[in-house]
Amino acid sequence: MSNKSNIFLSGVVEGFYGRPWTMSQRTELFRREQRWGLNAYLYAPKDDYKHRMYWRDLYSLEEADQLMTLISAAKEHNVEFIYALSPGLDITFSNPKEVAALKRKLSQVCGFGCRAFALLFDDIEAEMCPADREAFGSFAEAQVCVTNELFLHLGEPQTFLFCPTDYCAAFCSPSVQLSAYLNTVGEKLSAGIDILWTGPKVVSQDISVASIEEVSAVLRRPPVIWDNIHANDYDPQRLFLGPFKNRPTELIPKLRGVLTNPNCEFEPNFVAIHTLATWCKSSCGQKDVPMDGDDQDYNPHEALQLALTDWLVEFGRANQPDGCGRPKREEEEPMQTDGFVPGPRENPLYTAEPLALEDLTLLAELFYLPYEHGAAALAMLEDLHWLRSNCSSAHESPQGKEWTRRAEKFDQMCGAVVQMFNRLSNVPNRIILYDLYNYICDIKSGVTMAKAYVRTLGGRTPHPALALTDDPEPWGFRGALSGEFQRMLPSHGKRDLFRSPPSTRVYTIRPGTPKDQPEVERIFREMQTEAGLEAEAELEAGLVGDRLVEAQVLPSHWLILEAESGVCGYALALTDAKTAMTKAQYPEAMLQDYPSALALQIHSKVPDHDVAARLILQVLSGLRDAGSKGVLMVCVCVSSGSKGVFSEFRSRDRRMIDFLKTLNIFQVLEVEGLPTNLLIMGTKL
Missing domain, CATH: 3.40.630.30 (Gcn5-related N-acetyltransferase (GNAT))
Incomplete structure (x- = not known):
């Protein structure tokens, strides 16, 4: 095991696929990390050309200036800036010129003031070219050899991370313990280099103490968790606003650190990062059980409420993206509604209702976690399933009374979603709204159609635009071509999160x-x-x-x-x-x-x-x-x-x-x- 005595790494990895965050967003991230007690940021955006695809290319003067500014901002907020390079797409490990290119690139970044680095070999093919097969006994040996050489070249920095190609248990063949790849990495990688690990899967539902002890024994050091529980780059229709959970705090002394790789959209990550910070500050007495009890040191529900309470304040801050309308200044002309008072028989002026904590709680429960719906979402699915299964009794008595009661309850829950959408649409902070808008618009449309469907089951006529017909409006069928493919495949729906999805096959x-x-x-x-x-x-x-x-x-x-x-x-x-x-x-x-x-x-x-x-x-x-x-x-x-x-x-x-x-x-x-x-x-x- 490594004897490194560094502090526990806790923070964020920008490691998703898609549009990278802006420089101002990263600076804001550093402010939040400092405020919440986190200490690390791993720079690894997959779509930064010079991070992955064109890793050999040095940064231009303009790019260098931006990186130096970012590294300085991280230091100013006591956040360790970890620069990562991903050369695995096309590197020839046995070519000295390739290794020299890596050294030249990382030395350039070192000159910017960066003192922490990472070499990533995730999401690449595990086949070696003929030249590498002649030079190395295995793919793992090739990676380890180059990584160790770079580690020495940089003066054995205190923080140097390595991401293996087999970075989760599901990728290990035949198992974690018997994986030739992982055993080679554990045996031959320098003890001063830390190893990233995502858990049992790429997106792990649970990470247990036993699983970490198992992989630590193979790697001969505690891993740094690269946590994808809030990542959404694999599905453009999903957003994750639930708390950091199903990672017992008993893990903390058994890890080198935890870095969350969250949603692509920056602002919705307030919850993911805030709750991770709460988890990291928890005591280490929790047992290896789900973290939902009242007597445990970390409670996901309470952590979520703390995060949402703080987030609610951010929604109230007037903040506009560049190029959009801004709050009125004193010297500007008044709006046309200023001073207008409707008559007694005229429509009253529209008044925007303020966003409430209950709205954010509902939002988080509708967009919870990859393997779990929040309470409100699950209740709506259960009621809709029951109403559809028992629609034959909608007009019978006394069964009809129960059907009507549950239909009214479902109608009210749909109304709460629409109300949440309306309140969010009027918040002063438009930057947060625009990161959320596609998701809340989609869920509002979905529940509105479900509400109309239930009314149809009850014998009521919905609005013509929402009627389910053989010739629906475009919003009546979701998902475009992707949705068409999914509905045709036999596997569609087998991983539905709803506990009782309607059966489509009889066995x-x-x-x-x-x-x-x-x-x-x-x-x-x-x-x-x-x-x-x-x-x-x-x-x-x-x-x-x-x-x-x-x-x-x-x-x-x-x-x-x-x-x-x-x-x-x-x-x-x-x-x-x-x-x-x-x-x-x-x-x-x-x-x-x-x-x-x-x-x-x-x-x-x-x-x-x-x-x-x-x-x-x-x-x-x-x-x-x-x-x-x-x-x-x-x-x-x-x-x-x-x-x-x-x-x-x-x-x-x-x-x-x-x-x-x-x-x-x-x-x-x-x-x-x-x-x-x-x-x-x-x-x-």
Whole structure:
């Protein structure tokens, strides 16, 4: 482990794709960071040409002046300016001229007053050119060699960050612990260099203490978290205004730092950065559990309210973007409404309602987090789902009273969204408004159409512009070409955040019979062919799952997954795996903990992971009732209710392995004598 005693890095990384922030926005960021107790800024905008695409080019005099001004502004506010370079798109690591170009570029920035640096190799192809393959044993070795040389060239600065190509657990093959790439980085990268890590995924829902301890052991140092929980550059229709959460404060002493890579729009990041600062200032006594309790040192809900309360003040500051109308000065002509008083029978003057904290709370709950809707959004979705599912009782009594009550409640919630939109549209700070406007306009249109739809279900006629017809206005269908593609793809909706999305497919799970044997073998062969594993399957027909599929051994439990088109999955379980073995394939100690076997296959045309989960849970329930201590799986699986599970995979079966990784249940197990083309994954339940 590194013995660096530097302070905990906390702050912001400008590392998203899209329009970079302006110089004035970055200066404002430094002011906010200082005010809230954060201390770092990582300069890494993907669309800055000389950061990534043209990394070899030196800065012009004008550009140099801007960077020097920015670095000075960061120092003035006690924020460490970390300059990053991303040469991975086209660098030849073995070419001394390329390394010299890197040194020349970073030396130039060092001359601007910068003393902290980063070298990033994220989001690039992992293939080496022929010259690099001759010079280095691996891609990781090439990166580490160049990075160490630059670190020495710059005089071993106190802050030097390295972003690996495999920067999250999902990218590590076959696992974090067994990743040859990460182990090379951990072993050979200079101990004075810190490593960036995004967690289990690129956008991680949770980052646990156990996961950080695991990667720290491989990297031989605590990582710096590059946190994408508030990033929105992958979806132009999403904005994230929820609090920093699902990162226990017990992580703080186990990390080198946390940098949030937030929304592309600058002003909406007030919440993301403010709540991160609250988290960083929390004590380190919290356990590794979700942070929603009342007795914990960091409470996301309270942190959000603190941020929104401070943000509300910013909305009230008159602030206009350049070129827009400005507040009236004394010497200007009065507006036409000044002094006008309508008569008793005339329309009253329009009066803008002031923005309230409740409006900002509603806004945050409508645009919460990538894996979670806020309370208000979830309530609206649940009510709309219920109203649509029970519309047949809208005109019946007494069920009709409940339907009417919930319809009125939904109508009121839609009205609150429209009111929030109107109040936001009149705030003095137009800079914040314009960063938010596309999002609030979109959600206002969406709830207005939903409101009209509910009125139609209740027998009322909505405004003609909102009526759902075969020839709608353009605002009646969202998403343009992207939306058309998504609605046509079988995977659309499988990751909906709403807990009870309407089902669009009907599947049946039923007991299997000998008549299903041909269909079981057909699915097995099709999936083997699709993965290119026919030859391996023939060479290793001794696997327990293969013998179950081919009916060489009769299963103790047998379930079939069936759709309208026919059989599309199966689960074959055997209570005692030893009965299917012709030799001692695995250590006796492992078989004592996991005596049962399960062969599972879900056809690739089935997009719904929940269906697979239900199929497996039923089989595991049967095994548990039969007294099984565990389960051996020869394909992909989800497990619950069993005391232990281990799975046997052919290592080139990427579809199954990736499927299992998305479930975040199994870990790779080390089994002595295992063939190199097999992979064992397991979990204790």
